[in-house]
Amino acid sequence: MSTAEETAGGEPQPWGEVSPDAARRLLVAAVEAFAERGYHATTTRDIAGRAGMSPAALYIHYKTKEELLHRISRIGHEKALDVLRTAADSEGTPAERLAEAVRSFVRWHAGQHTVARVVQYELDALGPDARAEIVALRRQNDAAVRQIIQDGVAAGDFDVPDVKGTTVAVLSLCIDVARWFNVNGPRTPDEVGALYADLVLRMVRATK
Amino acid sequence: MSTAEETAGGEPQPWGEVSPDAARRLLVAAVEAFAERGYHATTTRDIAGRAGMSPAALYIHYKTKEELLHRISRIGHEKALDVLRTAADSEGTPAERLAEAVRSFVRWHAGQHTVARVVQYELDALGPDARAEIVALRRQNDAAVRQIIQDGVAAGDFDVPDVKGTTVAVLSLCIDVARWFNVNGPRTPDEVGALYADLVLRMVRATK
DNA sequence: GGGCACTCTAAGCGCTCGCTCACCCTCGGC
DNA sequence: GCCGAGGGTGAGCGAGCGCTTAGAGTGCCC
Structure with missing residues (x-):
């Protein structure tokens, strides 16, 4: 690097x-x-x-101001997705993979909260084609998290009555970090990541 | 009414x-x-x-376009705070109060997601004085949720190692509903409220 | 060392913005 | 029947916007 x-x-x-x-x-x-x-x-x-x-x-x-936003959105989403997938595809139990996914995804949204804010909240300023491209990238985030939760349920490690809803909630929790995180606040990105990983394991009632 | x-x-x-x-x-x-x-x-x-x-x-x-935003922000925050407080100050165990607070707060953010979006995401467009006023209202949201969690911990009904962090996460989860909620989506505000109330009880490991 | 491709600037075009102004209509009180 | 107050309009001002254009400086290849 x-x-x-x-x-x-x-x-x-x-x-x-x-x-x-x-x-x-x-x-x-x-x-x-x-x-x-x-x-x-x-x-x-x-x-x-x-x-x-x-x-x-x-x-x-x-070419235009919008092209700047489009490039920022695509690169930002790709990097975040990369971080999430690396954790999701690693070895380990579903609980370990979920914890690591949340920890690194949250760390990214806290550490890169300026990029993340642009990426998350300025989507509507893009034209229809560019927006569709970004929305497709987001769906891959969703799929990655849902896969881990499904694996955990299938293995009997998680107790989750509503997999789709819980997936939405987990991603929402992580993404919203970009909105409230403050560099001058009391917590580092690492600390927020650790706290959130624990909270998410509680949400799925991970047993191991 | x-x-x-x-x-x-x-x-x-x-x-x-x-x-x-x-x-x-x-x-x-x-x-x-x-x-x-x-x-x-x-x-x-x-x-x-x-x-x-x-x-x-x-x-x-x-007087100005900004005054419109200011009025919307204040009224919106006051109504949401009212909804949250009514639930938080009701009778019942901490678990019941927390569940009801999350349920009604989420229902408000889903049902009134247009207002909530303006209120949550356009804060920076306000001038310093107006912004300070709105930030003060937000702190009261935080205090209301934290109080319930503290009550639950004190009563031995909740297992929460980090009360401040968990409070931030719970509020963040509820507020972000305004960003992703879609009227044409598969869930009603009531259903999202019920799902989230359950998830939050898991986050605090409510035992009764 | 001449030509060319690339990078950058000063100036400004056409347009739309938030907001104002001069004026009009309606309606209740006397 | 007249008046004043308040709610409304059409036209338009000054400013700042995204973006373009003409031309200047710079380095590289032959």
Whole structure:
């Protein structure tokens, strides 16, 4: 992993492979601005300014402001899905896999909460085609979590009367971390991840 | 309860006491528009148009577009807090009170998901003073839920190692319903409320 | 060292935004 | 029948928006 992909905290930045350099700076600036003020309240002049460039420079690398949001959404979702799948597909009991999935997914949403906020709350600003692409990625999150819960039920390790509903609730719980998590708050992403993994195991009444 | 405060589903509309009639129509139109497209993407022409009025009419009843959002946020929060408190302060065991609080709070966020979305996701569009007022209301939500959990722990009915963290998670779970709930989806607000009440009792390992 | 591709800027176009203003209609009190 | 107050409208202002264009600087290949 290159240094460009890692922060001081060790959490991988999702933009490592974006090039050229100016395009990456614009993308990072757009994430910050969108997360702070929302897509519609952010101006192209603001994004370009944060990246240290003139407003016109943005249009050399991206066709529209919406293309920036689309790229952020896709890369962000892909990275989060990658984190979730790695944990879901690992070895171990369903309880271990579920705990690890929640722990790492929550850690991502807390550590990368600026990206996650954009990705989760600005979906409606995308056009129909782009939105459909992102929604498809989300369904894969759902499928990954549901699979673990089903495995646990089948093995007799979980007691879950409503698998679909519980899946929705687990994902909802993890995703909403991006909304309330505060870097200056009392908890680190690791701590929130550990707390939430425990809470989710309680929700499925894991017995081992 | 007057007919103006009730929909076909029986859920009370929060705008019953807003007058005159034109001001209420504008408020309802603004909630719809803000929920659909977000505060910044909604134009005053759109709001006035939905209320069947000219753009200028809006400024007879509200000083600015932001005042509309402020009023929606305050009324929405007050109604939700009212629902939560009524359940939290009722008689019964901590488990019964927690279940009823989650059930009614979730039902409100599902049934009034347009209002709830505006209230939860457009907070940053408010100025500092208005935002501070809304944040204070939110803290009362937190206090109400935490009190029930503490009561349950004190009575020996709950097993909760981290009361503050669990409180945050429970509220987060309920609030996020407003984001994903879909009127055309497979579940009614009542059903989601019942499912979530059960899940939360599992989270605190309620024994009676 | 001339030509070219790439990157970036200053200036500004056309448009829509939040909001205002001058004026009109309706209606209750006398 | 007249008046004043309050709710409404059509037109439009100044500002800021997303985005474009003409042209300048820079490095690389031959």
